[in-house]
Amino acid sequence: MGYLILGVAAALIGGTSPAAAGMVQPPPAAAATEPPRDITSILEPIIAKHKVPGMAAAVIQGDRIVMLGAAGVRAAGHPEKATESDLWHIGSCTKSMTATLCAQLIEDGRLNWNTTLEQGFPELAERMNPKWKRVTLTQLLTHRAGVPHNLDQDGLWGRVWNSNETPAKLRLMIAEYLLTHEPGYEPGTKYEYANAGYTLAGILAERAGGEPWESLIQRRLFAPVGITSAGFGAPGVPVVISQPRGHNAAGAPVEPSHDADNPAGIGPGGTVHLTISDWAKYIAIHLRGDKENPRRATRLLGPESYDALHTPPAGDYACGWSITQRPWGEGRVLNHNGSNTMWFAVTWLAPKRDFAVLVACNIGGDAGSSGADEAVGAMIREIQRGAPAKGSP
CATH class of the missing domain: 3.40.710.10 (DD-peptidase/beta-lactamase superfamily)
Structure with a gap:
């Protein structure tokens, strides 16, 4: 049985999403000790509407998480709640890594x-x-x-x-x-x-x-960035629902097994899982490393390397990033999504505004992509409203 990792979704890069319209300001700077705003209540109606079992999301400003939340369950039909510290499969978002x-x-x-x-x-x-x-x-x-x-x-x-x-x-x-x-x-x-x-x-x-x-990517990339949760393939173990499970097209949870992800041999193109907070650490180095970020501060790599990674040779695809235009990002933004058909993950980076949005859910297909897209739009609207970095929406 096989599942092919999906590419960058046309709906997410084509301007049809809620995230496609409107000028915004970045979220106001928060004190270094201030915890992220809990956005669980924003995610809950979205997963109910799109029949997404579980979802986690984050907004970062610069190198800080300013909004964070998780909603739903790890596996449909089971009571275990999805949490911010759970592991989420990000599919082709592995490519830029x-x-x-x-x-x-x-x-x-x-x-x-x-x-x-x-x-x-x-x-x-x-x-x-x-x-x-x-x-x-x-x-x-x-x-x-x-x-x-x-x-x-x-x-x-x-x-x-x-x-x-x-x-x-x-x-x-x-x-x-x-x-x-x-x-x-x-x-x-x-x-x-x-x-x-x-x-x-x-x-x-x-x-x-x-x-x-x-082992190379763990040692050279994940460890220096402070990522400690990353692994490969479907997270968790059989029987015990200790982590979210991917869900098939019928909405049924799939136990971690040989059939729960693509073959390990194609790992460089799409098998990483990690927590939403650890993923945000990685996204932050690309957000701040981009040439159009007014607060540019490169880490891990030099400026020339980020320029090469973020610049398409032609068209709109660079090295693991789709480059497109959005008014809420004041122009150029970076985007990618990933899915092995049982999970869906997406991230949008707005370098000029110094913020990024990340969403992951444990179902693929239309449910995962449409649910994640609406969550992205909802979080961008919160930023547009100048929402505080913590407290209820």
């Missing part, structure tokens, strides 16, 4: 934005389809590398899904097949969203960093 890891290795001198697949996979040089040889890391990270959207060629996806190999070996299985066959399209000629492009980028990072992507 992998791109950030690559930028760290570039600053180390171990990789280059122009590192090619021929350089990265010398053992495949003789068998590699010539069209792949000059494909660069940047093209992989911006979905312009020729990588096909799906991995269903010659039963590849089924083999990956059913394999018991380690995640690193699964990635090599994918790479060997792709690079010895014709690309899905002429590399460099167009944008086509492809999770496997991040699988290849993850291998380049592994080889440059000298360890599997999972």
Whole structure:
């Protein structure tokens, strides 16, 4: 049984959402000791309307969480409440994390934005389809590398899904097949969203960093940012509902298992889970690192690296970020969402206004995307009203 991670949702980047209209001011600065405002009461009617089992959300201003809340339950039909400290699967929002890891290795001198697949996979040089040889890391990270959207060629996806190999070996299985066959399209000629492009980028990072992507990103990215809750795949354990569970299309909870997430081999493109507060720590470094933030203060990476990560080579997709325009952000904003069909997560960053919104819920499909979209709009309206950083709405 297989689930493909969904890409950036058209509804969320197309201007049709409640978050698409209206000029706003950033939330007023709060004292450093002031706790975030509890927004649970804002989320509760939204999850009821959209039949979302559970949801967590946060608003950050600069590097501080100013609004935070969780509503609903961990699993439909069960009493355990969703909490702010629960783990949420963020799907393709993992992509910018992998791109950030690559930028760290570039600053180390171990990789280059122009590192090619021929350089990265010398053992495949003789068998590699010539069209792949000059494909660069940047093209992989911006979905312009020729990588096909799906991995269903010659039963590849089924083999990956059913394999018991380690995640690193699964990635090599994918790479060997792709690079010895014709690309899905002429590399460099167009944008086509492809999770496997991040699988290849993850291998380049592994080889440059000298360890599997999972441990490398924990050590190089998560630990320095202060993220302690991050893991991979569906959170929690079977039987005991200690964490939220993803829900299938029928709205039934799915126990953590082999079938509860995409194969671990495509981790660099979408298998991270973490708390909403830890995710906010990561989002904060990109919010403050962006060139248009008037309070720009780069951490972890230098300014040039954030510029490279946030600038599309063409079109509107950069390195794990969709770049679009919103009046409430005074122009340019960053966005991405993720879903393995059983979870949905989305984040919007408004660098000029120095705030960002994050939402995660434990169901995918229309329920997850529409519920998260309405939650984003509701929080932006709260910011627009100049709501205080704490207290009831």
